[in-house]
Amino acid sequence: MFAPEKQYTDDTKEVRMYHDMHTGRWWWSTQEELETQKPGATIIPIIISTDKTQLALFRNKTAYPLYLTIGNIPKEIHPKNIIPGYVLLAYLPTTRLEGVTNQAQRCRLLSNLYHACMRKVLQPLEEAGVSGMSVTSGDGRVRRGHPLFASFIGDYPEQVLTTGCFTGECPGCPVHRDELGDYPPDGPPGFRD
Structure with a gap:
């Protein structure tokens, strides 16, 4: 393509x-x-x-x-x-x-x-x-x-290293670690900056 x-x-x-x-x-x-x-x-x-x-x-x-x-x-x-x-x-x-x-x-x-x-x-x-x-x-x-x-x-450890976030956080979005897996009612949280 x-x-x-x-x-x-x-x-x-x-x-x-x-x-x-x-x-x-x-x-x-x-x-x-x-x-x-x-x-x-x-x-x-x-x-x-x-x-x-x-x-x-x-x-x-x-x-x-x-x-x-x-x-x-x-x-x-x-x-x-x-x-x-x-x-x-x-x-x-x-x-x-x-x-x-x-x-x-x-x-x-x-x-x-x-x-x-x-x-x-x-x-x-x-x-x-x-x-x-x-x-x-x-x-x-x-x-x-x-x-x-x-x-x-x-894999997850490499994503954490690449994005510079902490282990336990989502490397793709800014959701707090305690809220991982919960889908927000107002839609997706967006991407991590």
Whole structure:
């Protein structure tokens, strides 16, 4: 898919149908915004995922993989079964920081290490996302593609680390930990900033 689509359940076009990334609101609204700045843009949705359970030994140090997915999300993340469009982007370092005795300081340092690595690894996407880059697609056409961060996939501890919230909180919304699982009567609470 090279462009977003609005699909509906019937010909009256009253009920919109969402089923794949290109039918979602994010792609549609981002495409509209990008078109006002740079007409003729093609969005390349980037999905980032980490899997700390897939530890690897890299130069005698433990590391865990950071994956970049372009297009559909694979059903299982497994290095032996790499799916086209699913690329190992980097190995993120792991450490226990045993020399730091203060637990809170150790947690903060580990979080800072993770975010510094993510910033360094993903930095090249920033300029390419804004300016675009020439990309030849499967149909042979050359388009100006804009690789834009679309989604992050990780288990709960990785979501907490990525969003910077505390364990026990929802990494996606600002609901208080005591209210998790309760659906507010006035509708969804919105997304965490």
